[in-house]
Amino acid sequence: TQLLEQSPQFLSIQEGENLTVYCNSSSVFSSLQWYRQEPGEGPVLLVTVVTGGEVKKLKRLTFQFGDARKDSSLHITAAQPGDTGLYLCAGGETGGQNFVFGPGTRLSVLP
Amino acid sequence: ETGVTQTPRHLVMGMTNKKSLKCEQHLGHNAMYWYKQSAKKPLELMFVYNFKEQTENNSVPSRFSPECPNSSHLFLHLHTLQPEDSALYLCASSQAGQGILYEQYFGPGTRLTVT
Numbered sequence: 001t002q003l004l005e006q007s008p009q010f011l012s013i014q015e016g017e018n019l020t021v022y023c024n025s026s027s028v029f030s031s032l033q034w035y036r037q038e039p040g041e042g043p044v045l046l047v048t049v050v051t052g053g054e055v056k057k058l059k060r061l062t063f064q065f066g067d068a069r070k071d072s073s074l075h076i077t078a079a080q081p082g083d084t085g086l087y088l089c090a091g092g093e094t095g096g097q098n099f100v101f102g103p104g105t106r107l108s109v110l111p
Numbered sequence: 112e113t114g115v116t117q118t119p120r121h122l123v124m125g126m127t128n129k130k131s132l133k134c135e136q137h138l139g140h141n142a143m144y145w146y147k148q149s150a151k152k153p154l155e156l157m158f159v160y161n162f163k164e165q166t167e168n169n170s171v172p173s174r175f176s177p178e179c180p181n182s183s184h185l186f187l188h189l190h191t192l193q194p195e196d197s198a199l200y201l202c203a204s205s206q207a208g209q210g211i212l213y214e215q216y217f218g219p220g221t222r223l224t225v226t
Binding site for chain 1: 115142144152153154155156159161166167169201202203205207212213214215216217218219220
């Protein structure tokens with residue numbers, strides 16, 4: 001059974017600080033996705049990474065896929081209250097629709 | 112309406128009731144999904160439909176019965192549920208096809224409470 005772990009489980013920081021959250025597995029995935037979920041809403045896809053070592057930037061968010069395609073990180077620069085939410089990672093297989101989700105990192109950015 | 116919509120947003124039902132959750136996607140996708148999100152567990156995939164045909168059933172109890180009449184609509188029929196079935200039920204859609212990268216778009220969910 002493929003499992004994804006995320007750390008930290010909870011993170012509370014001040015506006016303007018930088019942070020990194022992690023997604024780890026003992027399994028290899030052909031793709032990895034990051035989502036943000038706000039209270040009362042469904043997850044919203046932020047990015048998909050598919051190549052080992054790949055780095056993608058989305059404004060203040062930087063996503064990295066590990067060389068071995070077993071782990072990923074999300075770095076947020078100068079966090080803002082609007083970044084508050086549950087950050088989920090999900091691993092997938094080539095041609096597969098059975099994504100495995102991690103338990104999430106709950107981020108709170110205080111003004 | 113745009114994106115993926117779900118109704119109702121909140122549902123309280125007794126263990127002997129029968130109810131249905133509805134999902135509609137306005138994105139032209141041809142794959143639809145049901146997920147369960149509990150407080151203490153990661154998001155769990157329940158069912159997948161591609162081009163109206165069920166392709167995944169992740170050992171879901173028979174008290175949950177999905178229906179996909181067309182590529183835009185997905186239902187989850189509920190009967191004789193248990194209190195531990197209380198959760199947020201999320202619908203998602205994506206394109207489907209060989210070799211594509213599945214990127215799922217989620218609805219806002221139905222918060223279900225079983226009393």
